[in-house]
């Protein structure tokens with residue numbers, strides 16, 4: 315379904331969606347982030363890239379898995395804490411972040427299903443906004459199989475056409491969301507469709523960063539596994555971890571028990587985002603660490619994204635959002651690292 | 661739909677002190693509080709919970725043929741395993757699983773099986789040893805080569821004496837001890853000394869990484885091909901189900917694709933274990 319929505323009608327559409335929780339990019343201080351929006355009419359779809367991708371809505375940074383209670387060692391009560399089924403819509407998702415959510419879905423639903431993720435995902439409708447201008451100077455989605463107007467992972471894709479939005483449904487859920495306020499939408503004229511195509515093609519040309527021969531790099535990575543390349547590239551890393559926290563597909567987590575009261579015992583089992591760049595991520599209880607240095611940890615980050623995941627799922631675990639480049643305090647630049655892999659000679 | 665993160669409650673029915681001191685090992689038998697289906701394969705593990713402390717992945721050391729309890733032998737190490745060591749019979753823990761691939765023992769029928777263990781590494785082997793002894797007619801000769809630093813560090817001491825009546829067992833300790841009549845030296849040296857034959861045989865080895873490395877070398881020297889040698893790999897684990905991202909070696913998640921590997925496969929993976 316392809317429709318036109320006048321910008322003046324956008325907030326009326328949102329008002330019609332009052333049975334959903336609505337998330338959208340919200341500015342707080344200097345940064346934008348996806349938040350639950352109380353007054354949907356305040357949503358403005360005009361923002362640079364958010365600091366944290368929308369993965370945080372479906373896979374929160376901290377979430378309780380279960381609660382426990384016990385008055386003696388012989389008696390324990392467990393309570394599963396599972397996300398409530400509240401239908402939600404996330405507005406203003408960039409195409410890179412949407413394809414990131416599609417990749418997370420493969421990871422969390424494949425094999426043993428992760429109910430915490432899938433319960434949220436199953437009731438969340440994803441509405442994207444094409445990037446007419448790249449939201450970050452570090453965007454490189456077109457190098458990793460994406461595009462600024464890709465529909466991968468989305469239910470609806472919106473494109474800003476000046477005074478109006480071009481609204482395309484991708485899935486049945488998306489179609490229903492449009493139909494629920496169909497009176498607000500118009501059919502697009504032929505010339506508008508042409509205009510849309512032009513905007514999309516132009517947007518692709520505005521992306522400044524590019525990785526050459528990504529497939530070759532993918533298959534070359536194992537060849538340079540055991541080289542000093544990684545020592546050199548990781549030298550400046552200060553282990554802050556922002557590269558993976560801000561990544562739309564990084565999904566590593568830790569599980570820990572938080573005790574609220576020791577007697578009677580009361581507490582929660584909590585999962586939190588974790589980070590492969592931290593030394594204790596892989597450290598055994600004995601002190602032995604299979605990835606003991608910065609070199610092996612940067613190598614893991616790059617290998618996982620561009621080789622291991624490709625081997626397991628036939629796609630890259632990177633969407634080209636550029637956040638890890640913009641945010642790294644010491645300038646470790648994934649596009650540059652990959653270019654150096656490409657030209658590296660042992 | 662099953663929520664994989666929620667453990668089932670189980671009661672500790674017995675605790676046996678195997679080794680005391682710095683590197684204490686205890687063997688726990690548990691029974692589920694409610695009736696639960698926990699069918700597993702030899703070599704699979706379970707995530708044990710001490711509520712308030714956390715979870716640890718532990719190999720099931722009893723045989724899948726035993727239905728009335730699960731057995732775990734646990735080395736006291738950090739937070740969770742220390743808490744387990746402080747528990748008493750009657751106390752309740754959480755168990756989820758079973759996880760991992762397990763040993764392909766169905767493919768080993770009609771073969772000679774050689775088990776080579778070091779220290780706590782006998783725990784995952786114990787499950788197959790018990791199974792193979794019970795179904796002795798399905799396999800040919802069974803041989804166990806097992807050692808630890810001192811005779812005090814050997815696990816299942818009494819059970820091993822009993823088992824000697826049913827199969828060949830060669831024990832070892834690293835250094836001379838007054839009353840020790842068996843082999844003195846490292847486990848790989850004992851393997852070279854006993855020279856098991858590779859014909860129609862599978863060798864399974866578990867133990868500390870250095871031991872495994874030299875056992876594999878010894879087996880290769882004795883003519884064992886890489887696909888006749890099996891071992892288990894250990895890495896830090898949290899989820900146990902291939903999601904939390906920390907236990908991988910290359911594209912393999914040990915919790916899911918492992919922990920059991922033939923050396924033919926393991927040698928092709930990065931050495932990140």
Ligand SMILES: Cc1cc2nc3c(=O)[nH]c(=O)nc-3n(C[C@H](O)[C@H](O)[C@H](O)COP(=O)(O)OP(=O)(O)OC[C@H]3O[C@@H](n4cnc5c(N)ncnc54)[C@H](O)[C@@H]3O)c2cc1C
Nearest residue numbers: 598599715716717718719734735738739740741895896897
């Ligand atoms: C497949 C598999 C089978 C195992 N079987 C046995 C066994 O039969 N007997 C035994 O004594 N030990 C076994 N281990 C090792 C055991 O899991 C760790 O010694 C234990 O988790 C340490 O936990 P801790 O809380 O005492 O230590 P801490 O240092 O406090 O560790 C904190 C947490 O990190 C994780 N962790 C730390 N070290 C390891 C590790 N080496 N492996 C896995 N997770 C770790 C656990 O979640 C642990 O709770 C096995 C490990 C694996 C991977």
Ligand code: SF4
Nearest residue numbers: 551552554555557642
């Ligand atoms: S953002 Fe940069 S400094 Fe921080 S962990 Fe990642 S690579 Fe290291």
Ligand code: FES
Nearest residue numbers: 900904905907915
């Ligand atoms: S333990 Fe979480 S991925 Fe293996």
